[in-house]
Amino acid sequence: MMLHIPEVLTRDEIAYIRGKLETARWQDGRSSAGPQAAGVKSNAQLPHDAPEAAELSGMVEAALRRHPLFLSAAIPHIILTPRFNAYETGAQFGNHIDGALQTDVGRGIVARTDISTTLFLVEPEDYDGGDLVVEDTYGAHEVKLPAGDAILYPSTSLHRVEPVTRGVRLASFLWTQSRVRDEAHRRMLFELDMTVLKLRSEQGDTPEVVSLTGLYHNLLRQWAS
């Protein structure tokens, strides 16, 4: 399931993060890529130990953790520290699948990557190219979202970032290890949760809504670890 999550960051947060990123010292994105991805990657990344990194990553993580859609879709167990990348004109990131296990250097932990997230930090009209293209069995999906919005997609998907041909594309990207490993299970739980929420807002806690809420939790109990 690919999910567009609108307005993860506020206008003020975007402006603050972009201000900090403007004066940051970037490093070659290939430094964190495996041999296959390194061959197709030409972006820049904020080093995990950059002076700005902890504060900015903390803002992104806090914003995701307070967003009900993210919590419902990801059912996060571990949110790896969000990183930041920059694609100047000419930069791109060719087809790859994210590594299954990612090390969070700052926290000294390794997590399984179930869900990949890109949070856009620049308005789409301010750069050309730079679409995130995610391929699944339904085809190729081109994603270019307003600043502050995020896209979630299964980390099992082949994806790329098209070359930027004007301007600069800035984003935060991160991985989540979910408490529900199976993508199909996560999708069914998300759909059930959204449906129950809608029914509750329309009908209140009727016996049917109480029953469906219980079913949600009993399925989560089956599948969570």
Ligand SMILES: O=C(O)CCC(=O)C(=O)O
């Ligand atoms: O910049 C993006 O939207 C995605 C970056 C990416 O695919 C990666 O770092 O693995």
Ligand SMILES: [Fe+2]
């Ligand atoms: Fe990736």
